[in-house]
Amino acid sequence: MKFAVQINEGPYTHQASDSAYNFIVAALEKGHEIIRVFFYHDGVNNATRFTTPPQDDRNIVTRWSELAEKHNLDMVVCVAAAQRRGIADEGEAKRNGLDADNIAPGFRISGLGQLVEAGIQSDRVVVFGD
Amino acid sequence: MAMLHIVNKSAFGNATLNSCIKTATQGSSILLIEDAVYAAMGNTSMADIVKEAMNKASISVLGPDLAARGMDQSKVIEGISVIGYDGFVDIVAETDNVQSWL
Amino acid sequence: MPIEVNGKTLETDEEGYLADLNDWEPAVAEVMAKLEDCELTDEHWEIINYLREYYEEYQIAPAVRVLTKAVGKKMGKDKGNSKYLYGLFPYGPGKQACKYAGLPKPTGCV
Amino acid sequence: MSEPWEDEEEGAIKKFMFINRKAPYGTIYALESLEVVLISAAFDQDVSLVFSDDGVFQLKKDQDPESIGMKNFSRTYRALEGYDVEKLYVDKESMEERGLTEDDLLVDVEMLSKEELGNLMNEQDVVLSF
Numbered sequence: 001m002k003f004a005v006q007i008n009e010g011p012y013t014h015q016a017s018d019s020a021y022n023f024i025v026a027a028l029e030k031g032h033e034i035i036r037v038f039f040y041h042d043g044v045n046n047a048t049r050f051t052t053p054p055q056d057d058r059n060i061v062t063r064w065s066e067l068a069e070k071h072n073l074d075m076v077v078c079v080a081a082a083q084r085r086g087i088a089d090e091g092e093a094k095r096n097g098l099d100a101d102n103i104a105p106g107f108r109i110s111g112l113g114q115l116v117e118a119g120i121q122s123d124r125v126v127v128f129g130d
Numbered sequence: 131m132a133m134l135h136i137v138n139k140s141a142f143g144n145a146t147l148n149s150c151i152k153t154a155t156q157g158s159s160i161l162l163i164e165d166a167v168y169a170a171m172g173n174t175s176m177a178d179i180v181k182e183a184m185n186k187a188s189i190s191v192l193g194p195d196l197a198a199r200g201m202d203q204s205k206v207i208e209g210i211s212v213i214g215y216d217g218f219v220d221i222v223a224e225t226d227n228v229q230s231w232l
Numbered sequence: 233m234p235i236e237v238n239g240k241t242l243e244t245d246e247e248g249y250l251a252d253l254n255d256w257e258p259a260v261a262e263v264m265a266k267l268e269d270c271e272l273t274d275e276h277w278e279i280i281n282y283l284r285e286y287y288e289e290y291q292i293a294p295a296v297r298v299l300t301k302a303v304g305k306k307m308g309k310d311k312g313n314s315k316y317l318y319g320l321f322p323y324g325p326g327k328q329a330c331k332y333a334g335l336p337k338p339t340g341c342v
Numbered sequence: 343m344s345e346p347w348e349d350e351e352e353g354a355i356k357k358f359m360f361i362n363r364k365a366p367y368g369t370i371y372a373l374e375s376l377e378v379v380l381i382s383a384a385f386d387q388d389v390s391l392v393f394s395d396d397g398v399f400q401l402k403k404d405q406d407p408e409s410i411g412m413k414n415f416s417r418t419y420r421a422l423e424g425y426d427v428e429k430l431y432v433d434k435e436s437m438e439e440r441g442l443t444e445d446d447l448l449v450d451v452e453m454l455s456k457e458e459l460g461n462l463m464n465e466q467d468v469v470l471s472f
Contacts, residue, residue: 001223006470008232008371015164019138022194026215032223041374041472080339080377097246111339112381119468120356120385124222126136127230127471132464146363149395152435155460229469232363232371290421291414295384298424 003027004118006038008129010045011060012053016128017046021063023126028071036074036118037064039107041129044082047075049104061104068106075107076114132158134225135187138232141169141176150231151183159225161218162191167199172207184209192218237263249337256334264332268323272332276320278307283333293335296326356467357388362397363471366416367407372400373415375472380418383425390466391422392459393451394433398440401432401447419449433459 005024009016024034039046051061068075077087083096089109093101103109119125135154141147147162147169154160160183162170169176170191183189190211196203203212213221222228233248234241237259243251248264250256261280265272272280282303286294294302296314304312311317314325321328326338360379366372382389393401405416422430434453437443444453454462463469 003222008472015138019163022215023218027219030216030219032219040378041371081374083339095246112378113384115378115470116358116382116385116387119358119470120353120387124228125468125470126222126228127232128138129230129232129471130138133466133469145395149363149436149456152456153394153460153463155457155464158460158464226464227466227469229361229463230471232471289417291417292380292421294421295380295425297384298421302424 001124002033002035002122004036004038004122004125005034006040006115006118006125006127006129007043007046008041008127010042011051013042014130016130017043017060018058020126020128021060021067023128024067024073034071034073035122036076036114038115038118039075039077040081040112040115042081042085043129044077044085044087047077047082047087047104047107048102050102051104065104065106073106077103077107077109078112078115079109080112082109132156132226134159134161134221134228136161136163136228136230137166137169138162138164138230140165142174146231147176148179151179151187154183154187156186158187159221160187160189161213161221162189163195163218164192167191167195167201170196170206170210170212171201172205177207180207180210190217190221235260235263235267245337247331247337249331250334253334253336260334261332268328270321270328273320275311276329276332278311279303279317279320279325279329280333282306283329283335287333287335293326293330293338296324299325355386355388357390357465358382359390359392359463359466359469361392361394361469361471362400363393363395365396365399366405367410367412371472372397376415376418378470378472379422379427380425383422383427389427390429390431390462391427392431392433392462394436394459396436396440398432398436398442401430401449401451402442403446403448405448416448422449431459431462 005020007020011017053059088098088101089103090101135150137147137150139146190213193212193214234243242255300314317325362375364371407414430451431454432451434455
């Protein structure tokens with residue numbers, strides 16, 4: 001079955017990102033397809049590679065990047081939500097005159113249409129948030 | 131099969147589970163995850179409401195979230211199924227659609 | 233890059249949008265248009281004014297197709313199509329006309 | 343701006359429901375939910391909006407957030423009609439609990455009982471909650 005997942009909260013403050021991660025790992029193990037993971041609201045903060053948690057804690061951002069690489073996941077960060085919260089890739093940094101970009105590997109910034117499209121193309125959308 | 135309702139908020143201090151129970155139709159499923167798992171325990175003030183809800187909806191609770199919070203699986207209300215993430219995936223696939231009560 | 237409007241220097245961003253939307257006055261649109269080799273006619277102003285009214289009323293810039301539909305309804309069928317709007321604003325009514333009208337820069341949210 | 347999906351061939355229309363259960367201003371969810379709804383309008387799907395629990399406060403008339411330095415996005419709900427988003431449902435019980443009547447709302451809505459809402463949710467293909 002084709003799943004899409006929406007994540008509405010950032011890492012560490014709320015369990016949403018962890019729950020979504022565990023759900024996706026379980027779904028992939030069962031042979032389901034994850035057609036897109038869409039990060040919205042504070043969920044865009046899952047995409048900053050500047051995250052440096054204590055060494056004895058899970059690195060949520062790196063964990064997403066690694067999962068994306070292993071399973072070729074399409075991880076999309078909403079551009080409007082990202083602009084509000086200071087998440088930028090190279091193109092966004094240039095477009096908005098920022099002196100750096102901070103997006104982690106495996107994530108891409110795109111529009112909200114990607115969420116609606118994921119809803120159209122998948123069999124189920126599961127939302128994790130607060 | 132009707133739909134799956136996912137609730138993630140503690141029922142003590144937040145009315146989400148109550149709203150969900152009132153809205154869920156006959157034959158639907160309710161899954162308790164994250165802070166909502168406490169409501170699955172047999173000895174709380176929510177227990178009667180949850181038991182009542184089981185007349186129309188099948189209720190499950192996410193075991194890993196219970197364990198994380200030190201809740202004893204053997205004290206979960208009888209009839210609520212304790213499932214893992216694989217079971218979570220299965221219910222999502224088996225029900226017609228899914229809604230998270232954020 | 234700052235622009236000179238009626239003797240005042242106004243800040244704009246990389247793509248020429250006003251840094252402070254409160255700086256907008258009709259002369260701003262004229263200056264911006266000139267910078268892009270566009271001469272503003274009454275037809276341009278009809279759209280610019282409509283965009284400002286729409287924004288004032290609803291607090292958003294309309295999507296292109298919503299704009300097209302509304303323009304057709306208000307100004308006649310011959311103007312209510314994207315060909316007409318792109319004819320006036322070749323860089324796209326969403327981008328170019330909103331910039332001249334002093335509306336917020338679109339997020340690129342497609 | 344061109345809208346790339348307009349060229350795509352027409353697929354089946356899905357029923358999308360957006361559920362709003364949070365009050366405005368205290369958190370950003372209401373505003374960012376509305377942004378998704380506006381984008382979804384471009385995909386020609388069957389869109390409905392539900393306001394229940396504290397979400398009913400999103401539609402309260404006379405919002406004036408200027409004094410807290412925020413934008414009055416409540417006016418944008420009145421633009422929805424122009425976007426052909428016309429199915430707005432409100433949970434009757436939530437309204438009553440909060441002392442609101444239809445006259446307090448800034449747009450036309452259909453009031454539904456919890457049971458009717460539950461049935462409507464069952465009919466959806468994609469339910470996104472914010």
